[in-house]
Structures are given as structure tokens and as C-alpha cells.
Amino acid sequence: MRLPLAFERYRCEIDAELRSVLAGRESPLYEMMRYHLGWVDEHGHPVQGSVGKCLRPTLLLLACEAVGGAWHKALPAATAVELVHNFSLIHDDIQDDDRERRHRPTVWSIWGKPQAINAGDSMHTLADIALLRLGDQCVALEKQQRAHHIMSEACLRLVEGQYYDISYENRLDIGVDDYLKMIEMKSAALIACSLELGALLGSDDEDVIRGLFACGRVLGLAFQIRDDFLGIWGTQKKTGKPSGSDIRRKKKSLPIVYAMEKARGTAKRELLNIYQKDVIEGQDVDAVQGILDALKAKSYIEEEAHKYLKRSLEEIRGIPLVPSAALELEEMARFLVERDF
């Protein structure tokens, strides 16, 4: 599956702006951040390799273009949301005890949890510093303040979502509504924020800004539902995570929440038994996958993702946008629910 071209168009400059935010900052803490961002190996030697897709900054810059703005001006906001996203990943890996991300050892698995907390905290602060660079782009001060508000509120929602995600792990009574509330905060908030910030920095039209925020919200839901799909039916080669990894981690991802709601009789009892265990083993993973198959969970998840994709396309079509950029936004939306990585 090919990445939409928008990813390529901005990649170099997002990378340059990110590196510039960290430039001149020299201490082991910044090396940990550079490691997490995929720029150096654990000994600090530069590497060329897989880094993140930079989804959020790409969406932000594309939104800015789509509303007729000059996307270069929005680069500081693009790097800021990428740093927020990455600080949350560093902390997520600690919280979830995950030893691997993007085919590499996680920060905490190399430097230990206490120092990884520090690496995340610094990156969180660097996100603020990155956003303050809007001042170098002749963005009106009022707009800068508003951008800071938007990003901070999104960050609060992201962490609150992470709170619910963790709190769901040991519960067996999570319904689809609880799940949606959680991913709206954990995943959709920062994606909605990215589109909103892009629109804000490219336009003064409040309807357009609101419209792109709304689009980002449903797109974020679709994105996370696809992520949940890949967490069970994705392949390690593509996603970097072993197949069925979300089952092993007892994540209340949408397929599981759906199955808990739908399963009856023996299947329901088996599911509850497995999710009450301290450790889920290989045969349990197979059993859960069997139950999901029987309940046609796979096609349910695909339909749900497409439901939110459809809504995001309606939002895009309801806003007056630069036609070429609008088409690219649509391509991006489709990519997010069809990707296999």
C-alpha cells in the first residue's frame, strides 16, 4: 500500500524543523529523545531507518494548505503536535511495559523507566517550545495564544484517554460507548487538534476551522479503529507488533469490546475466563481469535472504520477548500482506514 504523496511533500521540512528544535541541546536526555525519534542508535550514532509516519504534522500542514494558507508558517505547530504525540508514546511504552516500538527497543527498555519518564517530560516541554517558534513566522500573537490553548487542551484529553485506556484493562464491563469515549480522547483529540491548528494558521474563517476540527475528530476515530484492527489481524512484518498482540496485552480494543457485548453462552464464558487471567497465553490468543471469527468481528470493525471514514469525507466536502488539497485530504482519510501498517 502506497503512502499518500502529502507525506513525502512535507517530510524534509518537518524533519528539519524538528531537528532545529533540538539543535544545540546536548545532554544524555536529548540523546534519548533523538533515539526515540529514530535519528541515532542507542550509542548516539546517527542512523537512517524507519521513523514514524509524521501523520499528525502532515495532516496539520495539509489542512493549512487546504484552507488556502502558506504551510511553511505552520511548521512550528506541526512539530509541536509531533512532539506531543511522541512524548505520549515514550510514556505509553513505560505504562504498558512494551519493550519494542517501530521494530526497535523502547526508550525505557534501554535507559530504565525513571529516565524514560524524564525523556518524555522533556519532550513534552519541547513541544511548547516548538510551538513558541510560531513567533518567528509572523503569526499574530492572538493566534499563537489560541494555538497554545488548543494544543494544551488536546494534550489534556490525550492523557485523560490514556487514563481510561489503562483503567479499562482490568475491567470486563466495557461497552462500545465507553470505548468510543476513550479513543475520542486518546487518539482523536490530537488528530482533531492537528487539523484545527492547520486551519487556524491558514485561515480566519471560523466555520472552516470548526469544520476541519470536526473532520479530524471522526478521522481520529476511524484511524484508531483501524489501529485496533491491525492490533489483532495485522502482521508483525508490517506493524512491528506480533499478530494478536493486543489480545496478549488484554487491551480493550474495539474487536474485544464488541465480542464481550455480542458473545453469548459458552463463548461469553470462555472470553470472560480468559480476560480474568493474569497472563494470556498462546492458546488463549487462538481461542479469542476463534470467538472473534464466529462473531464476524473483523467485518464489524471494518464497517465501523468505514462509517467514520464516510463521515470525515462528508465533513471535507462540506467545507470550502482548495480543490487539489481537498482531494489529498480525502486520499489521506482513505489511507488511514485501509493501511496495513
Next chain:
Amino acid sequence: MRLPLAFERYRCEIDAELRSVLAGRESPLYEMMRYHLGWVDEHGHPVQGSVGKCLRPTLLLLACEAVGGAWHKALPAATAVELVHNFSLIHDDIQDDDRERRHRPTVWSIWGKPQAINAGDSMHTLADIALLRLGDQCVALEKQQRAHHIMSEACLRLVEGQYYDISYENRLDIGVDDYLKMIEMKSAALIACSLELGALLGSDDEDVIRGLFACGRVLGLAFQIRDDFLGIWGTQKKTGKPSGSDIRRKKKSLPIVYAMEKARGTAKRELLNIYQKDVIEGQDVDAVQGILDALKAKSYIEEEAHKYLKRSLEEIRGIPLVPSAALELEEMARFLVERDF
């Protein structure tokens, strides 16, 4: 020992502003923050009890008054630094495995480490939101931006200091210079930032702003050295920590760093032996305290604290300040190195 009156003067309004930042935010995550701030017990019931001294916000508001400013305008910055300080405490307790703070169980010891990371992350973000409230106080936008810069850079230094503090725990080659570099970041940066922000919000005189920053830096060093003193010679009743607790935790606090530099022969070997152990026991604590006594570490530490106190008083006297507030700043400086809690 009596608290300087400045603490009393601002307490109510700092508290009100802090509560207002959290007002209307309802989720278990915010309850964890309210618990940490001493407003509720672990079940969310309001309590009246010991909370922090609010040292940093008090210094900030006093600095604002001292430069002839209206301190009410600076309240958002005062609460912001208090939130930065408290987010770092929540994460520190996780990193240090500390189960108790201010005579109460720490956040992580009640809600677990993963959720305590979230509580700290949210409080970190709330600090930014608190600072954005300067906009309601008719503070010029340029000044707000500059305040944000100052606070973010201080926060980066604080976390970097925390990085070094942890990295020193398993090292036996830490000298007094390394120690000073570490506390300048871990403790002095936020105190210097508090005085700088207070001055910035009360004055346009760059010399005055720089002077109060410099004063805060040495005051922060003096404060931390006194903290190290109390970590070994303080009493649990006053400090909330068992006597000798820093020895048990293998903290490279100034008395220990000094002793490692000064000890010779048997004392040196004993010290190194003890600090190479995985767990330091009661008799080891006694042995270390014996070595510190023999090296007159207690009076060395007191002299060091007074050295920085003297420098802070010189700084205060070198800046044109409102006389009554300048006297209060001096009283505050003395309190910080003479306090027994």
C-alpha cells in the same frame, strides 16, 4: 520557626487561582491531582490539612511586588510554577519509589505508577493552561510569550537536573562540582524562574529582571543545600521523612558528596563499601553518620548554605527594589537556609 509573613499574604489567592484552574475538570485524573495538592483524601472527600508551602509562587509574587508591580496580575504565573513543581514531585516519587510525601501516601502508591505518570503529565499541561490565563490580566502578549519561554526553559532544566540526580545514584565519583551543576538545574532553575517571572510581570527594567533571576539562582542553591542538610539531620516530625532518609536512598546529596571527596583511609573504604551495597541498612546509616561527624560535614553544609544566602542578599541589595518588599525578600532568603522543615 515561624514562616515569613509573605507566605500568609498570598496563600488564599494562590489557592483560589489554583482551584480555579482545575475547576469544572471532572475525571478520576483530576481527583488524583487534587489529592496530590492536599485538597481531598484518596476517596475524593475534601480535607483540611498540610499542603506545600507554595514557596515558588510566593517568591514570584513577592518579586513582583518588590519591583513595584501589582502582584495580582502575576497570579497565573504563580500557579503555573506551582503546577510545574508539583508535576515534577508526582513523577519524582515514581522514579524514587517513594511511598510517602508530606506525611501522606504518594499518588503512585495509591493509584499505581502508570496512572501516576498520567496525573503528572496532566498537571504539566495544566501549568501551561494556568500561564495562558495571564491573558485575562491585561498582560501584554509579548510578555506572555516571554513568560512562556522562561517557564518552559526552566522546566527543561528541572527535568535535566532530575536526570543527573538519578544518574548519580549508582556512581561513586561524583564531586562537589557535579553536585552543584545538578542542583542548579534540579532546584535552582525553577526558583530563579519564579523570581524572574515575578520581576518580568512587574517591571520593564531588564537589569532588575536579570538581577532577580541571579538572586533566585543562588537562593535556589542555598535552598537545596538546606534540603540536603534536612535529609540527613532533619527530624521526621518536622520534615515528614525519616532521619537519615537520604542515606538510605543513596542520594548523592551534598554531605555525602563532600564526605566522598574528603574521607581518607578506612573511612573512605567504609563509605565506598556502603554505597556499593544494593540495600543500605540501619547500621550502615549509623556508620555513614559517624563518618560525616568525623569530617565535620554538618558545619561545612551550613557554611555552604550561608555562602549562597550571603550572595543572594548581595543580589537583593544591588537591585533598586521597594524597600519593604526587599526586606521581606531578605527575610525569605534567611528562612530558606534556617528552616527545619
